[in-house]
Amino acid sequence: MxxxxxxxxxxxxxxxxxxxxxxxxxxxxxxxxxxxxxxxxxIFTDGQISLLLSDKKQVKCWTSEEIGRAFSIRYLSKRCYIHLRNQMKFPLPVFIASCFVLNSVDYEECVRHIPSL
The missing domain is CATH 1.20.5 (Single alpha-helices involved in coiled-coils or other helix-helix interfaces)
Structure with a gap:
């Protein structure tokens, strides 16, 4: 016992x-x-961080800030944008999709994310 x-x-x-x-x-x-x-x-927005840390492959809806950042990178250098997105796997929206979404996003909102040259 x-x-x-x-x-x-x-x-x-x-x-x-x-x-x-x-x-x-x-x-x-x-x-x-x-x-x-x-x-x-x-470096990244909350949406991009959650995409990086999860198994998700795409975002349902990019925020205007994320689209603005992508727009500013693309505006400065198309090659840089493609390199960041495809080779370095940065979570960036597909630029064509960004163009369509830009119609529903305030253009001034996107432009304010472009650094002055």
Missing amino acids: KLLEEFKALTLEHKACIKAHQREIDEREALVESRVKEVLSK
């Missing part, structure tokens, strides 16, 4: 250790994810 009680106590202790370890893993993952988002937010 003593062995059975000792076994039950060790089993409970083991389960508690597993739960504590899982909590620690979850906390570290959350910390890493928040740090990654913080670093990426200096």
Whole structure:
């Protein structure tokens, strides 16, 4: 009987250790994810970050800020835009789609994202 009680106590202790370890893993993952988002937010928008961190291949709807940024990159250099999108896999809208969406987005909104030359 003593062995059975000792076994039950060790089993409970083991389960508690597993739960504590899982909590620690979850906390570290959350910390890493928040740090990654913080670093990426200096370059990318929230929508682009979520696209980078998920398995999704495309965005349902680009924001006017994202379209404005893509428009400004494309405006400055078509080759750069294509390189960033295709070779470096930056999450940028397809430029033709951006042109169609621009009709529904305020042109001034897009132009203000273009840096002065």
